[in-house]
Amino acid sequence: MNAPALMNWTLALPELVLAIVGMAILVFGVLRKGDATFPASMLTLGGFLLAAILVASRTPGVGFNGQFEVDSFSMFMKELLLAGAALSLILSLDYNRQEGLSRFEFPVLMLFAVVGMMIMTSASNMMTLYLGVELQSLSLYVLAAFARDDARSTEAGLKYFVLGALASGLLLYGIALVYGFSGTMDFAELTKLLTKPETASPGVIVGVVFILTGLMFKISAVPFHMWTPDVYEGAPTPVTVFFATAPKVAAMALVLRVMSTPFGHLLGSWQLLIILISIASMILGALGAIGQTNIKRLMAYSSIGHMGYALIGLAPGTPEGVRGVLVYMIVYVFMSAGAFACIIAMRRRGRAVEQISELSGLARTDPGLALGMAVFMFSMAGVPPLSGFFGKLYVFLAAVQSGLWALAVIGVLTSVVGAFYYLRIVKVMYFDAPAEAFDRRPAALSFVAAATGLFTTFFFIFPAPFVNAAQAAAKALF
Amino acid sequence: MNEAGFPVLSLITWLPLVGGVVIMSVRGDEATVASNARWTALWTSLIVLALSLILWVKFDPTEPGFQFVEEVKWLPEYGVGYKMGVDGISVLFVLLSTLLTPICVLASWDVITKSVREYMLMFLILETMMVGMFCALDFVVFYIFFEGVLVPMFLIIGIWGGPRRVYSAFKFFLFTFAGSVLMLLALLAMWFQAGTSDMTVLLKTQFPPAMQTWLFLAFFASFAVKVPMWPVHTWLPDAHVEAPTAGSVILAAVLLKMGAYGFLRFSVPMLPQASVAFAPFIFTLSVVAVIYTSYVALAQEDMKKLIAYSSVAHMGVVTIGIFTFNIQGIQGALFQMLSHGIVSGALFLIVGVVYDRIHSREISRYGGLADRMPVYALVFMLFMMAANGLPGTSGFVGEFLVIVGAMQVNFWLALLGGLGMILGAAYMLYLCRRVIFGRLTKADLRTILDLSPREIAVFAPLAVLTLWMGIYPSSFTSFFDASVAAMVQHHTQAMAAPVADPTGIVVKLAQGLH
Numbered sequence: 001m002n003a004p005a006l007m008n009w010t011l012a013l014p015e016l017v018l019a020i021v022g023m024a025i026l027v028f029g030v031l032r033k034g035d036a037t038f039p040a041s042m043l044t045l046g047g048f049l050l051a052a053i054l055v056a057s058r059t060p061g062v063g064f065n066g067q068f069e070v071d072s073f074s075m076f077m078k079e080l081l082l083a084g085a086a087l088s089l090i091l092s093l094d095y096n097r098q099e100g101l102s103r104f105e106f107p108v109l110m111l112f113a114v115v116g117m118m119i120m121t122s123a124s125n126m127m128t129l130y131l132g133v134e135l136q137s138l139s140l141y142v143l144a145a146f147a148r149d150d151a152r153s154t155e156a157g158l159k160y161f162v163l164g165a166l167a168s169g170l171l172l173y174g175i176a177l178v179y180g181f182s183g184t185m186d187f188a189e190l191t192k193l194l195t196k197p198e199t200a201s202p203g204v205i206v207g208v209v210f211i212l213t214g215l216m217f218k219i220s221a222v223p224f225h226m227w228t229p230d231v232y233e234g235a236p237t238p239v240t241v242f243f244a245t246a247p248k249v250a251a252m253a254l255v256l257r258v259m260s261t262p263f264g265h266l267l268g269s270w271q272l273l274i275i276l277i278s279i280a281s282m283i284l285g286a287l288g289a290i291g292q293t294n295i296k297r298l299m300a301y302s303s304i305g306h307m308g309y310a311l312i313g314l315a316p317g318t319p320e321g322v323r324g325v326l327v328y329m330i331v332y333v334f335m336s337a338g339a340f341a342c343i344i345a346m347r348r349r350g351r352a353v354e355q356i357s358e359l360s361g362l363a364r365t366d367p368g369l370a371l372g373m374a375v376f377m378f379s380m381a382g383v384p385p386l387s388g389f390f391g392k393l394y395v396f397l398a399a400v401q402s403g404l405w406a407l408a409v410i411g412v413l414t415s416v417v418g419a420f421y422y423l424r425i426v427k428v429m430y431f432d433a434p435a436e437a438f439d440r441r442p443a444a445l446s447f448v449a450a451a452t453g454l455f456t457t458f459f460f461i462f463p464a465p466f467v468n469a470a471q472a473a474a475k476a477l478f
Numbered sequence: 479m480n481e482a483g484f485p486v487l488s489l490i491t492w493l494p495l496v497g498g499v500v501i502m503s504v505r506g507d508e509a510t511v512a513s514n515a516r517w518t519a520l521w522t523s524l525i526v527l528a529l530s531l532i533l534w535v536k537f538d539p540t541e542p543g544f545q546f547v548e549e550v551k552w553l554p555e556y557g558v559g560y561k562m563g564v565d566g567i568s569v570l571f572v573l574l575s576t577l578l579t580p581i582c583v584l585a586s587w588d589v590i591t592k593s594v595r596e597y598m599l600m601f602l603i604l605e606t607m608m609v610g611m612f613c614a615l616d617f618v619v620f621y622i623f624f625e626g627v628l629v630p631m632f633l634i635i636g637i638w639g640g641p642r643r644v645y646s647a648f649k650f651f652l653f654t655f656a657g658s659v660l661m662l663l664a665l666l667a668m669w670f671q672a673g674t675s676d677m678t679v680l681l682k683t684q685f686p687p688a689m690q691t692w693l694f695l696a697f698f699a700s701f702a703v704k705v706p707m708w709p710v711h712t713w714l715p716d717a718h719v720e721a722p723t724a725g726s727v728i729l730a731a732v733l734l735k736m737g738a739y740g741f742l743r744f745s746v747p748m749l750p751q752a753s754v755a756f757a758p759f760i761f762t763l764s765v766v767a768v769i770y771t772s773y774v775a776l777a778q779e780d781m782k783k784l785i786a787y788s789s790v791a792h793m794g795v796v797t798i799g800i801f802t803f804n805i806q807g808i809q810g811a812l813f814q815m816l817s818h819g820i821v822s823g824a825l826f827l828i829v830g831v832v833y834d835r836i837h838s839r840e841i842s843r844y845g846g847l848a849d850r851m852p853v854y855a856l857v858f859m860l861f862m863m864a865a866n867g868l869p870g871t872s873g874f875v876g877e878f879l880v881i882v883g884a885m886q887v888n889f890w891l892a893l894l895g896g897l898g899m900i901l902g903a904a905y906m907l908y909l910c911r912r913v914i915f916g917r918l919t920k921a922d923l924r925t926i927l928d929l930s931p932r933e934i935a936v937f938a939p940l941a942v943l944t945l946w947m948g949i950y951p952s953s954f955t956s957f958f959d960a961s962v963a964a965m966v967q968h969h970t971q972a973m974a975a976p977v978a979d980p981t982g983i984v985v986k987l988a989q990g991l992h
Contacts, residue, residue: 363593363596363637364593367596378629382659383625383626383628383629383655384621384622384625384626385622385626389622389625393618393662393666396662396663396666397666397669397670400663400666400667400670401670405663408663408666409660409663412659412660412662412663413656413659415659416652416655416656416659419651419652419655420648420652423632423648423651423652426632426633427636427644427647427648430633430636430637431636431637431643431644431647460622463552463553464552464553464554464555467553467555467556468555471555
């Protein structure tokens with residue numbers, strides 16, 4: 001904050017460009033006669049690509065009078081969430097057409113959600129943080145209810161909205177408390193004020209707990225996970241993919257930044273909370289998924305569990321831990337996008353099917369799809385040499401380094417329980433008698449599944465660049 | 479560059495995968511694909527076997543350290559590298575794995591008719607994982623191979639297995655996985671402590687005794703399940719009974735050795751104090767395994783289950799040998815591991831021969847096979863005797879050395895451990911009498927055919943090796959003489975040296991006592 005009056009608005013160029021592209025697409029969609037979904041989607045993809053290039057070409061700095069910060073951490077997270085958003089958008093193309101959801105607002109809503117997320121990752125002030133969260137959330141509420149004639153989708157949208165509004169309220173209340181007891185919303189100022197944990201006022205601590213609650217809702221960690229299975233199940237599947245990838249990255253970015261930078265010195269006050277949330281998420285994610293018959297609900301519990309594992313890396317409050325979370329998030333985004341690509345491919349006679357039993361004998365009827373799904377399942381279970389193993393490796397390493405043994409031991413044991421339901425899907429596909437074949441899948445699905453599958457399988461050959469990037473990003477927070 | 483002049487270990491590790499890619503890229507109708515898959519798998523595994531013989535020829539038995547070492551940077555910032563190498567302890571297991579893979583391919587030649595291509599692919603992947611695990615000199619690499627074995631084995635049991643294959647496959651996977659993840663934590667703790675996951679460095683690192691206890695328990699969780707030791711052996715009979723013949727062979731011959739190899743490679747040399755402290759515990763479990771599972775084997779009605787229980791008993795002898803910490807004991811354990819690898823593999827193949835013809839493993843379904851199948855009866859007797867430890871066969875040398883080693887530790891240990899030989903003779907001879915001898919009364923056995931040339935080709939190398947190992951064991955023990963001697967010496971030194979005690983608790987306790 002050496003130059004407080006500095007605007008430095010070019011730092012936010014990717015966000016600005018993306019927002020302008022979004023508005024342009026809106027105008028284009030309204031003016032164009034006939035179905036504008038496909039061109040709008042392509043333009044949105046182009047916008048994501050442009051934003052990704054712009055993000056990569058930023059130089060770190062602070063702008064908007066200290067409200068907006070670009071550092072290697074935010075750049076890392078932005079690239080990752082753009083990748084997740086782009087993958088979900090590609091997956092939506094054919095699905096929306098087949099399900100009669102072809103409306104050009106879909107990519108636009110996604111785009112504005114992404115703008116919100118990018119602002120979240122760059123927030124260096126409580127106001128910016130809240131602004132980003134709300135921009136993202138409002139777009140996501142609409143997306144969840146996008147299949148508006150479908151009762152389940154409407155229910156999902158409403159549920160997400162009511163609970164999301166509550167979480168936003170809690171977040172805002174926490175921000176207010178922190179501001180009231182410390183007199184500032186600026187992260188850098190807060191960091192300086194809270195250097196000595198013993199002098200921190202209890203009001204600030206209560207505020208931190210509220211902020212944490214709001215953010216834990218966004219990453220669907222236990223006990224703020226209630227909405228996840230219903231929303232995952234009810235929302236159109238491409239929206240579920242989107243929910244499982246980009247917003248998780250953005251919310252995790254916020255959690256990491258807020259907990260490490262302004263409240264980093266209060267580690268002693270919030271560490272136990274994170275440990276408990278992490279353990280609860282891992283246990284619930286593992287046990288809750290066992291009884292599921294709907295694969296989207298199963299994935300919801302799986303993502304709750306994954307967030308539990310990722311939070312292991314936050315608990316130590318060290319750069320190594322944050323590095324672990326970041327590696328985990330890379331791996332998680334590609335794994336989830338791939339698994340959902342396989343789920344979207346589950347269509348029979350023109351209708352999407354979601355029961356796990358529908359996968360029966362897939363290895364015989366569609367070996368390629370079965371192989372892809374099996375790779376993602378084994379990877380999510382954390383079986384080496386697939387990428388999921390490396391995600392777990394780095395968070396467990398951080399936990400072990402900080403002596404958080406209980407967390408590490410519970411983590412590995414729940415991963416065994418989790419392995420059971422992932423294996424169950426492999427069992428249904430490989431060991432059971434074949435059911436009727438699925439419809440021919442569109443090329444876009446095969447492309448996403450193959451690309452993410454190759455990433456997941458061969459991550460072990462070239463982990464160094466990803467781990468090093470995560471390392472550099474994590475250092476920026478400390 | 480290493481002794482061979484080229485990265486031979488990486489080549490034999492990864493070549494099977496190349497074969498797998500070839501298999502998967504074959505197009506055509508089902509019969510073409512199947513026959514292509516068979517031949518590609520056979521040739522790949524034979525080439526790998528031929529390449530691995532370079533190790534046999536070029537390995538320097540006088541050198542106790544690692545040979546054929548190769549290293550590639552992988553995650554240099556974290557002290558993780560792709561490092562491969564073999565010493566006297568691991569080299570023969572590499573050869574065992576490369577020998578058994580072509581035998582398994584050959585044994586499944588006509589038997590497997592469903593998804594042949596995927597089946598052969600699984601065995602080639604399995605070979606990569608097994609060889610890689612025995613060659614790995616980096617902890618992370620080791621763990622990847624160690625765990626990677628689970629996936630192909632899970633699929634082999636689950637897809638080509640018997641009626642209860644799903645239950646068995648899950649049990650196999652989850653038991654082993656649960657043990658391994660605890661080992662992962664130990665791995666991370668050691669990695670953090672030493673700053674590197676290079677096993678050659680870890681072997682020289684001293685860990686504080688309090689930490690050793692926990693590390694030992696974590697390793698124990700993994701290796702005890704894999705060996706398997708009583709009472710965590712229950713997955714083994716299930717997995718063996720349901721797995722296809724070749725799957726059982728690999729399971730018994732190589733996968734069980736991974737646990738014992740882990741004890742030899744990690745627990746004993748890296749955690750000497752904890753190993754000594756836990757030795758009585760291991761001895762107790764091993765003796766229980768030897769006696770209890772032998773009795774259980776005696777009561778079995780299913781041939782595969784009987785052999786599976788006998789495996790648990792034989793591996794009990796191995797763990798006794800390892801924890802004697804003397805040259806005879808460890809050499810005996812290693813020899814017993816090799817011998818069991820060949821003999822138990824052959825025994826499962828023997829069961830597979832009649833199972834392929836009659837489709838039953840019930841002992842009571844058979845009787846008097848010697849009349850119709852003289853060659854089969856001969857092979858049956860040979861491996862049965864080798865399993866009993868008859869002098870002149872490979873089984874004798876290992877058990878004898880272990881008993882000699884155990885005698886130096888404790889008379890009762892040697893006595894109770896040696897009881898396994900007697901009980902082994904009991905259940906094996908009983909099995910032999912019921913299957914091979916007696917009167918040929920069953921109608922469908924009157925037309926049963928003797929071994930085909932393909933089956934003879936499968937058994938011949940195993941029979942030769944069994945006799946060779948029994949008659950002239952030195953050609954095998956010479957490989958690990960130096961390494962075992964160095965290991966025992968290292969252990970004695972570690973135990974004699976003042977205990978590294980950074981916190982000074984031991985010193986303070988000692989002062990307090992005076």
